[in-house]
Amino acid sequence: MIYFDTTPKDDGFRMPGEFEHHLGCWMLWPERCDTWRLGAKPAQYAFTEIAKAIVNFEPLTVCVSAEQFKNARYLLDGRIRVVEISSDDAWMRDVGPTFVVNKNGSVRGVDWDFNAWGGIKEGIYFPWNKDAVVAQKVLEIEGIDSYKAPFVLEGGSIHTDGEGTALTTRECLLNCNRNPDLNENEIEELLKKYLNVERIIWLDKGVFQDETNGHVDNLCCFVKPGEVLLTWTDDKSDPQYEISENARRALLNSVDAKGRKLKIHTIHQPGPLYRTREECFGIDFDTNAAPREQGDRLAASYVNFYIANNGVVVPLFDDEFDEPAIKIFEQLFPGRKIVGILSREILLGGGNIHCITQQQPG
Numbered sequence: 001m002i003y004f005d006t007t008p009k010d011d012g013f014r015m016p017g018e019f020e021h022h023l024g025c026w027m028l029w030p031e032r033c034d035t036w037r038l039g040a041k042p043a044q045y046a047f048t049e050i051a052k053a054i055v056n057f058e059p060l061t062v063c064v065s066a067e068q069f070k071n072a073r074y075l076l077d078g079r080i081r082v083v084e085i086s087s088d089d090a091w092m093r094d095v096g097p098t099f100v101v102n103k104n105g106s107v108r109g110v111d112w113d114f115n116a117w118g119g120i121k122e123g124i125y126f127p128w129n130k131d132a133v134v135a136q137k138v139l140e141i142e143g144i145d146s147y148k149a150p151f152v153l154e155g156g157s158i159h160t161d162g163e164g165t166a167l168t169t170r171e172c173l174l175n176c177n178r179n180p181d182l183n184e185n186e187i188e189e190l191l192k193k194y195l196n197v198e199r200i201i202w203l204d205k206g207v208f209q210d211e212t213n214g215h216v217d218n219l220c221c222f223v224k225p226g227e228v229l230l231t232w233t234d235d236k237s238d239p240q241y242e243i244s245e246n247a248r249r250a251l252l253n254s255v256d257a258k259g260r261k262l263k264i265h266t267i268h269q270p271g272p273l274y275r276t277r278e279e280c281f282g283i284d285f286d287t288n289a290a291p292r293e294q295g296d297r298l299a300a301s302y303v304n305f306y307i308a309n310n311g312v313v314v315p316l317f318d319d320e321f322d323e324p325a326i327k328i329f330e331q332l333f334p335g336r337k338i339v340g341i342l343s344r345e346i347l348l349g350g351g352n353i354h355c356i357t358q359q360q361p362g
């Protein structure tokens with residue numbers, strides 16, 4: 001695998017929208033016991049369900065440690081490719097490569113720096129040396145050449161419309177626990193080069209109490225060029241109201257790279273949801289991992305879904321807002337099958353379906 005010393009922009013490669021065609025999807029396998037309760041068994045079951053939903057639409061590879069290989073192979077649908085790649089946890093969106101494509105359909109990877117969502121002091125766990133080389137290993141397996149981006153970024157902190165526009169949050173990208181030496185203009189310039197976009201739409205904050213420092217993939221995404229979906233609450237006393245309203249105003253006042261005003265769809269959040277006493281039971285304590293405590297507000301959002309070829313895999317929470325959410329997805333994606341999966345177990349680990357997947361275009 002070659003690392004180019006140019007950028008995707010130099011070479012005419014761009015990050016496509018997630019709604020564009022995929023060659024397949026990548027996931028990791030959960031096993032760390034200070035993230036996932038009860039030896040990660042309930043999480044493994046949830047990942048298995050999501051993997052099965054995805055492989056009905058497109059090829060899927062699940063990367064797993066040597067220790068868990070046989071167990072994962074046994075549990076996962078036979079159509080899924082299982083390969084051995086070690087990792088520190090299971091967030092492929094953030095540790096995997098971002099794929100970029102050119103006009104001829106060639107694909108390259110972007111390999112970002114990773115610091116476990118905030119580095120030694122503020123990150124979620126230490127060490128993260130295995131996570132830091134997952135992208136490179138995926139690209140090696142696929143024989144895809146790559147760009148090494150010279151700054152910290154997780155895939156969950158960006159969305160693109162494939163037509164020159166990127167969406168992100170200041171809370172995450174300008175956080176001093178990511179790239180303390182870079183200001184907003186400098187980050188913009190880097191995003192423009194490595195995603196090959198012309199316009200960045202900045203939202204201030206991500207979902208309330210999101211442990212990623214406000215990843216956009218839990219808050220807002222493109223459903224097609226010119227249209228976004230934003231998590232919402234009608235409850236003005238909920239801190240999420242101000243965050244979503246502020247984002248709505250920023251989106252209203254934005255135009256995309258093609259000069260279009262955005263059509264904004266909102267989707268009511270579930271809950272609010274909190275970690276229960278029972279859900280704290282069976283999480284290993286470790287001073288090198290963020291504590292998970294009873295009563296924690298969970299950053300639950302339907303926006304953390306995955307768009308597959310001909311399908312959409314949507315997180316459900318056994319909540320009164322699940323059914324209206326499914327109806328919204330049916331309206332937004334008329335040509336795709338909507339599959340809802342109960343995903344609270346993944347939410348307990350700090351993310352959701354979008355965070356554990358990474359599409360490979362082609």
Ligand code: KQY
Pocket residue numbers: 091093094124155156157211212215217218349350351352354355356
């Ligand atoms: O939002 C995401 N893309 C990932 C969430 C990672 C949470 C780590 N516990």
